[in-house]
Each structure stands twice: as C-alpha cells, then as structure tokens.
Amino acid sequence: MSDAMDKATHGRLLGRTQVEDLVIVPLFAFVAALILGAVVMATTGVDLATIGTSYVALVKGSVGSVNAVSETLTAAAPLVLAGLGLALGFRAGLFNIGAEGQVVMGGLAAVVAGVALGDLPAIIALPGALLAGALTGAFYAGIAGWLRAVTGAHEVISTIMLNLISFRLLDYLLSTPLIQKEGRADPISKSVPDAAELPRLLTFIDANLRVHAGIFLMLIMVGVAYWLLFRSKLGFEFRAAGENPVAARFAGMNASLTIILAMAIAGALAGLAGANQTLGVLDRATPGFSAGIGFNAIAVALMGRSHPVGVLLAGILFGALEAGGRQMQVDAGVSIDLIAIIQSLIIVFIAAPLLVKALFPWGFRREGSE
C-alpha cells in the first residue's frame, strides 16, 4: 500500500506525462497567448513598436528588477494560497466557486482580530490574526460543505450565493462602529496595528518594496497541501472521493465528513489569502479588497492541474502577469484590459491541452512512443 502510494506520488511529481502537463503545455499556452495577444493589439491599432515595447515591459515589470520580483511575489501569494484551497476541493470532486467570499470573510476577520490583538506582542498578534482569517474562511466555506453533505445543495450554487452575501456583508460590517475607521463616513476599516501586520521583508533595500512575510506563509502552505494531499490519510480520502465517490463510500469512508472537511480546509486557505492581503498589503479592509483573487485563483488551480507545486508555479505566473501588466501600461500605454485578454487567452489555451499539442506538435512525445 505504502509502496504503491509512493510510486503514485513520485509519478505525480516526476513522470514525463506530468512534466508535459505541468510545464510544457502551460509554456506553449503562454507563448500562443502572447502571439494571439500581439494580434489582438495589432487589430486594435497598436503599432508594432509599441507591441514590442509592451512585451519588453511585461518581462521587465515581472522579473526585470528587485522591485519587479517583489511585485510579482506580492501578487502571487494570495493567488497561490487561495488556489491551493481550490485545488484541494477539486481533488475531492468539489467545484468551489466560493473562494472570493472566503477571501473576503477571512481578510475581514484578520483585520478585526488584528485590531483587537494589536496591543499584544507580534508573536501573539500576528498568528492570532492569521488564525482568525483561516478559521473564518473555513467556517464560511464549511457552510457550503454542510449544505452539500446534509441537503445535497450543489456547492457551485451555494458558494456563488455565499460570495454575493459576503460582498454585502462586508459593505455593512465596514460601516459598523466596531470596525469602521474613526472619522470616516465611507465603509473602510480601522488600520491594522503594526504588531499584527505581516512584516515587509526588503524595506532595508528600498522603502517601496512591498514583498512581505506572506510569501513564507505561501511556501509553507504549498508544503502542507502537498503533505495533506499525497501523504495523509485524509488526503487519500479526498482524492478517493473525487475519483470515485461510490467506491469511496463502499470502502467505508464517510462521504459527508469528507465533503465538509475538504470545503473547510479550502476555505481556511482562501481565508489566509484574504488575511495575507489585509495584513500584508492593504493594512485594512475596504469594499472590494478581494479584487477578484478568489476567481483568478480558480484559473490558477486549474492551470496548476490541482497539484500544489503546479499551483505555486501558476500563481507566480499570474503574479508576474499582474506586475508586468502594470509595467506594460507605464512603458507602452497599453490598456490594462489587454492584459486581462492575454491572461484569459492563456487560460483558454491551458484548458485545451489538445489544442496546444496540435499547435506545437514538436514539443510533445508522439503517442505510443513510450
């Protein structure tokens, strides 16, 4: 049993097919999307020199300097965290659309806990705030899991609705005296005290570098998710439930509990993504602070093939696109909407590996040449 599992996990990490899936397909999808993006830009009247400038800027803004790498990692951290949670859900056969709402609730809870614990030393305040974010995210996602397990309500519908509820709940809660910043009439939370903030890492080089301790959180969680999914009994149950729920049930696994736990863990990770934003980047919560992270994370999880390492790579790529996209605007004046189009094209190509293989046949093993 343990041998078989070992083989399976090693296969997942190192097999040729997996390498194709995790590296080559995304790489070619990326190239194809850039080419198509250039075509789109050209048809909207952007001249060739500007297209060139903009792609140079894309590279420069994502990896071209310390600040660029800092921005890439800052943008990647929440996407990876939320993406890990979604990947766990996908492995368990749950299509969780609710990461956005869980990011909102987790981020807000982290602010509230951070403000409450602000007078304590950082060693208590910061973990406390992060834990509050994770637990709240877990609870919020757990609602959808519970509804699914007990009533059969499909998680796609219930998580979408919970997203909508969370947006309005955020608007409301931000205007309550307990949370609202003193002296403001608009919905905005109090600032997170220093003790509860995820400290910035590189301010000794340049005060403008925003990369913060959340990237360690991200790396730790990649490890935890990998262990959970491929090394633990619970993860085996998740995967079994995802591959074949009927067989899992006959094997004596508690399907209801698996669903609720998978959702709750996914929610905890999404909640951490929210806490990462409020404690590390924004220092407060505002309406719309989630900024679509929970939705982009769906693409990150799918692009990472629901594998923790894949999610990490995909998240960093998305972070790079976000940071580089900003530079495209600065250097070439290309509309930010075009960046969104290129991002979406990449997802379309990755979602269709057969299309990519057909476009770039020389990059892949021919079938049957094992």
Added chain:
Amino acid sequence: MRHSGSKMCFAALVTAFGLAAASPAFSFTACQVTDTGGIDDNSFNQTAWKGVQDAQKELGVDGRFLESQAETDYDANINSLIDGDCDVIITVGFLLGDATEKAAKANPDQPFSIVDFAYDPIIPNVLGQVYATDQAAFLAGYLAAGMTQTKILGTFGGINIPPVTIFMDGFVRGANYWNEVKGDSVLVLGWDLESREGLFTNNFDNLDDGRAYAQNLYDEGADIVLPVAGPVGLGSATLADELGVDRLKIIGVDADLYFTDTERQHVYLTSVTKRMDATVAHVIKTTLNGEFMGGLLVGTLDNGGVDLAPFHDMEDAVPDELKAELEALRAHIIDGSVSVSD
C-alpha cells in the same frame, strides 16, 4: 501551413522587440494614476487626464497614465511610476489619499499632486487639488428646483466620501434655498444633510447600478436626478434616454457630459463641472517651471475651478427669469452674501 503561420508570428514578434528601443524621449513627464473608474469614465479621471493632454499639447511634455482595477493596485501603481521618470505624479481621487501619502513620505524628492484630497498638516511634496463643488452644485439644486414638474428631485452618490457628498450638500441646499425664496416645497431624495446618509452605490464603476438607482428615484417621483458617481451616472443617462427627457432629466458631474457622453447628450439639463483639467494642467505648468510647491489648490466659482455648464439643448426649456436668478445667485455666492454651507 500551420507551422509557417506560427513562424511568421514569431518573426513579427522578434521584429517588434527590435523596434521597441526606438521611442522618442521627452524632458518632462507627467504621470497620472486613476482610481477604479478608469481613464475613460467620461467624468472624473477622464477630466483630469484631459488636463495632462492639454499640457502635452501646449507645453510639449510627455504624459502617461496607469489605470487601477482594484484598490490593491493603488500602492503598486504609484510605486511603479516612482521607478520610472515621472517629474510629477498626479493621483486622482480621494480613495488614493492614503496610498499617495505613504508614497510621498517614502519619496520626499518626488513631487505629487492629488485630486480631491487635502492633507492636514500639509505634506511638503504633495499639492492637493480640492474644489468648492458645493458652490456650483448649489446653483444646480436651485435650477433643478425651478425646473421640476413633480416637485421631487433625486440624487445618489458613489461612496460616502467628502468629494462626493459635497455635490449632494450643495444640491440639497440649493433646492432648499429655492424653497426659502419662493415659499415652495421641493423635496430632494437620496441625501440627508443632518444624518449625512443617503443613497450610495458603493462603487464607481457599475453602470447597471446607475440605471437601477435612477429608476428607484424616478419611481418615487423624481424627474431630475443628479448622479455623483463617475461612470455609474451613464447608466442613469441611459434610463433617461429611454424614458424620454420630459419624464427624467439628468444633471451631469465633473465634466460637461453634453460633450463627453455625446450619444445621450440630450438628457443632460446641465452639468456641475469640476475643472480638474484646468488645475491639473496648472500643476504641470508650475512644476515644469520649477515652481512646484506643496499645499492646497482650491477651485471655486470665482476662479472657474467649478461651474455650471451651459444648458445646450435645453437652453429654450429653461425660463429666462430662472436664468437671470441663477446669474444673480452666482454673483451672491461669489461675493459671499449667500452661504452655500450653513
């Protein structure tokens, strides 16, 4: 065939990279960061950008902008401009206040100018551009009260922040002033002067909300609506266009929407203009001349920083008597004999 097609694309891409190096260099660059409304919002950000464009034409400077898609972008966008070579960074909107302050304090040698935010105490390298919008909105409120058939006006805002509510304050007080002078009882829905609460969409980008909020106000009897929410108001204009201007008129904000929203220009009774283009161009000019100073720049009716736009297509619909009263009222506001903020 497929192969050669993608090879050609590659070739084009490589050529493009080669050409990238050749772009003209300017000695002075003005950079703008928008809020989430975007550069083409037909009002707030677009007006400020027009100021940059005017400066480009008149002074031969270079101009760039960065659009923010979410609040998380504010810090990052400002930072990425600091890396570049911006001689002045213009941040547009109250919501960028904290991000601008942070960036300005971290980079004391970089001149900043922010629209709609006044720092107290002032930051030496930030020039705040603020507007006595209530002066112009007061005129709009008086005009609307004089024009309404139903005796009910409506307004709604984007977010409950001072640069938005100052429009609503002026509008309501202008209508109240009409009531006082004429012994009338025109009611303004959507903003309560006392409790400082009212109708807010809580965003500056959802046109659908603009339509829905205007519909609600119309259903409650309002026949003139003042949306103070940037592009959200375009949704309200669409509703007015469909209902017909006899049933619902819109008062634009920030820019003269008769010119920026040309497809629906007939629905605008007037616009409360906030000449951010003039102040932004002014800031660029003084910075170019090496005269940049932190502090405050206040736009008023007197100096033309705020104003009421012409009636355009509705010129004939507004009675001459009302026009004369507005002229007189305008003079009284400027000389201080009528207070717009009691």
